[in-house]
Amino acid sequence: MFKYIKNLIKKTRYKSLQYSQRSSRQPEHPHYPVPRALKDKTTTLGQIIGHSPDVIFRRFTLGFNRQEALAVYVDGLVNTEYQNESFFKPLMALELIGTGKASDYETIKNSLVNLGEINEHDCLWAASLTALSGDTLLLVEGTEKVLSVNTRGLPERGIEEPKRETGVRGPHEGFVENFRTSIAQLRIRLKSPDLTFETMRGGTHTNTDVAFCYMKGIANPGIVEEVKHRLRRITHTDNILESGNIEELIEDNPHSPFPQLEITERPDKAVSQLLEGRVIIFTDTTPFVLIAPSLFWQFIQSSDDYYQRWMGSFVRVIRIIALFVALFLPSVYVAISSYHQEMLPFALILSVASVREGIPFPVFVEAFLMEVVFEFLREAGIRLPMQIGQAVTIIGALLIGEAAIMANLVSPAMLIIVASTGIASFLIPAFNLAITLRLLRFGIIIMAGLLGLFGVMIAFMLLLTHLVSLRSFGVPYMSPLAPLNLRDLKNVLIRMPRWKEDKRPHSSRTRDTRRQDTDLQPGPEN
Numbered sequence: 001m002f003k004y005i006k007n008l009i010k011k012t013r014y015k016s017l018q019y020s021q022r023s024s025r026q027p028e029h030p031h032y033p034v035p036r037a038l039k040d041k042t043t044t045l046g047q048i049i050g051h052s053p054d055v056i057f058r059r060f061t062l063g064f065n066r067q068e069a070l071a072v073y074v075d076g077l078v079n080t081e082y083q084n085e086s087f088f089k090p091l092m093a094l095e096l097i098g099t100g101k102a103s104d105y106e107t108i109k110n111s112l113v114n115l116g117e118i119n120e121h122d123c124l125w126a127a128s129l130t131a132l133s134g135d136t137l138l139l140v141e142g143t144e145k146v147l148s149v150n151t152r153g154l155p156e157r158g159i160e161e162p163k164r165e166t167g168v169r170g171p172h173e174g175f176v177e178n179f180r181t182s183i184a185q186l187r188i189r190l191k192s193p194d195l196t197f198e199t200m201r202g203g204t205h206t207n208t209d210v211a212f213c214y215m216k217g218i219a220n221p222g223i224v225e226e227v228k229h230r231l232r233r234i235t236h237t238d239n240i241l242e243s244g245n246i247e248e249l250i251e252d253n254p255h256s257p258f259p260q261l262e263i264t265e266r267p268d269k270a271v272s273q274l275l276e277g278r279v280i281i282f283t284d285t286t287p288f289v290l291i292a293p294s295l296f297w298q299f300i301q302s303s304d305d306y307y308q309r310w311m312g313s314f315v316r317v318i319r320i321i322a323l324f325v326a327l328f329l330p331s332v333y334v335a336i337s338s339y340h341q342e343m344l345p346f347a348l349i350l351s352v353a354s355v356r357e358g359i360p361f362p363v364f365v366e367a368f369l370m371e372v373v374f375e376f377l378r379e380a381g382i383r384l385p386m387q388i389g390q391a392v393t394i395i396g397a398l399l400i401g402e403a404a405i406m407a408n409l410v411s412p413a414m415l416i417i418v419a420s421t422g423i424a425s426f427l428i429p430a431f432n433l434a435i436t437l438r439l440l441r442f443g444i445i446i447m448a449g450l451l452g453l454f455g456v457m458i459a460f461m462l463l464l465t466h467l468v469s470l471r472s473f474g475v476p477y478m479s480p481l482a483p484l485n486l487r488d489l490k491n492v493l494i495r496m497p498r499w500k501e502d503k504r505p506h507s508s509r510t511r512d513t514r515r516q517d518t519d520l521q522p523g524p525e526n
Contacts, residue, residue, distance in 0.1 A: 079153025364449030
């Protein structure tokens, strides 16, 4: 028996090592060296990129030596006005005296193209990827290089207030789908040379641009290397369409219902996380960025907590209470009503018994059905258009609740419990954590219906054990509660005054732990 278990552990370790080595290895892309002849360049590039109607192969004559050249770009991805003025016009109109093919190429690269970002490629495959991203390729005779010029004019949504993370105070702008614009929003707020970006491509077919950034003098190098190592996995999948695809590939425990990476649309929140030593991951085509590592307490905090002075602690305490209400209130009601009526005052027992008179279902079935109906209404309100969704949610809740009470299908007490639970779940700022609480609530109700309060306590202990065992990029998920750190814990339950936040969180394992001076408490001058 022990020999079998030992062999099983060895096989598991071997498979884990084999997977780690496979995920670390970069996929092999085809290499197409650049021919010297323009005709051969055109033929090879046409085979790679294809001849779709939106792929333009524009032949023209260079003005300074009257030789033929080729520009390749994708219609709709380039800014045509910018392209004509800074690319085609200098190359076609100016008349200079060339002294050879190589010299002509250097003249074009260094003197004629009036654009800031120019890249040189010796592989047509790599060059084609830039063309599919909005660049213009320039192919000339007699050189084994291809120039890609940034002429991107991608369709872009304007900067708006985040829909999921609205705030009373603070900036009312969020990230957009174009990750270059999102990076610029970050640069505006964090004007530091320590802000470091690294880029890669994700998805063998989508070739989505992915970038991660960190503060060089603050972030822990071990965490940065771990993020970089895990991001290499995204090159082994065929598509990266949203940051959620990356989240599933790099999280520590993919089977856990709890989110292990925080997402945000707010640039100010991303900056604050960078200054605490965390890493921000951008994905092109989505406004949601990932924050790594993430702790459980980050999901119940809001930016308003830090903009409303220290009195924002009251709202944070309310959210922590709402978390327990959203998770345990229906199950506690089911357990007490079904198994522990002696815990209630006699007057309250009579009140509950009177309103339940004539109800055909047990409390457990009643609670379960009402929770299911409430989830139906909530999902309908989200998926329908905004104007219709609000009407359906409000009218549906009123009509169904009133009709169910009049038909003696549910009790008014149960309707109050379910409504209070739903309102409490709306207080959780992180949508992904709110979904987790909604899912776990059904399991806890089942445990309460089977075992009463004993079942609720078992569910609570299982959840707590699971949370304590979780890690986010090696950082304990329940830090600073487990392991206990009293200095950091005081800023979790309440919001400490800004002048007392002289140290960065210990859980981030930052290189520079000092945030500010220790004598910043305001007061009247002596």
